[in-house]
Amino acid sequence: FDHLEGKAYLVTTGFPELGESRRKHRAEKKLKELKRQVLDCPPFSTAKGTSVGQGIVLKSNFSHEGYLEAVATAREYICAGDIFQVNLSQRFEADMAVPPYDLYKRLRHINPAPFANYFDFDGVSIVGASPERFLKVRGDWVETRPIKGTRPRGKSPEEDRVLAQELLSSIKDRAENVMIVDLERNDIGRVCRYGTVKVTELAILETYPTVFHLTSTVVGRLSEGKNC
Known part of the structure; x- marks a missing residue:
């Protein structure tokens, strides 16, 4: 979605097909289906007032001690000249009974960053928002x-x-x-x-x-x- 120009772009690939003609056919078929889904969508709601975050317990993949150890290791690598910097990140996990698209709409409402994304794959959904x-x-x-x-x-x-x-x-x-x-x-x-x-x-x-x-x-x- 390009909010500056007021346009929406649909992008597809033909993967996992390997042959060029079969890949193109698959991409065109997926594009038609995406277009149909977009045109059939109800009017967008910002999902104000939803309780997406209530009762959710976040679990980090780092313990406090483990995180401090990772920082110390990163500093050693920097001092040794092996790296200039490191993006030391944490992954948080939580169980929630919230449809991914509702989560995306809520995220867009509380953090209307210039670059946002919503991907819906088989069994996996990706939601993101970033100013960068x-x-x-x-x-x-x-x-x-x-x-x-x-x-x-x-x-x-x-x-x-x-x-x-x-x-x-x-x-x-x-x-x-x-x-x-x-x-x-x-x-x-x-x-x-x-x-x-x-x-x-x-x-x-x-x-x-x-x-x-x-x-x-x-x-x-x-x-x-x-x-x-």
Whole structure:
């Protein structure tokens, strides 16, 4: 869904078919079915007031001690020069009797991020929302917008101003942002023409419904023969 242009795009693949003609036939068949499902959908509801989160117990795949050990190991790798950074994440699990699409609608209501997704596969559904653009390719230009540095929104305009200024003044958050920008420049530089990779925005403040972020923009012109 492109909310800026007010358009919806349907994308299908012919996988797992291997032959080109059979794959194309399967993709076209799936596209027709998707189009039918979209046209038959009832009007969208933001699912206000639903009790999606009531009574849910989240379970982490990390214990507190295990997480601290993982942090210590990551620091050892960084000091040894094996890695520059690590995304040390947790997975939370919970039992819930909520239809995945209702969960998606509720997520869109409480966190209307620019990039949201809902995938419904056989036995598996994926719901997500993020303010961060990983890659954008238009013509032979590529763009990435990494985010490093976050503060919650305040309860008043004055608290908003304090938290925003605190984020902008944070040496730690700016250093992390600059580090990821350097990594993105290096990665994009591998597939872009020499001299075209530029940082057009560095650690600018962006405001979202629930948080402030520091965001940067790196662009480059793709080398001949490269399309992503």
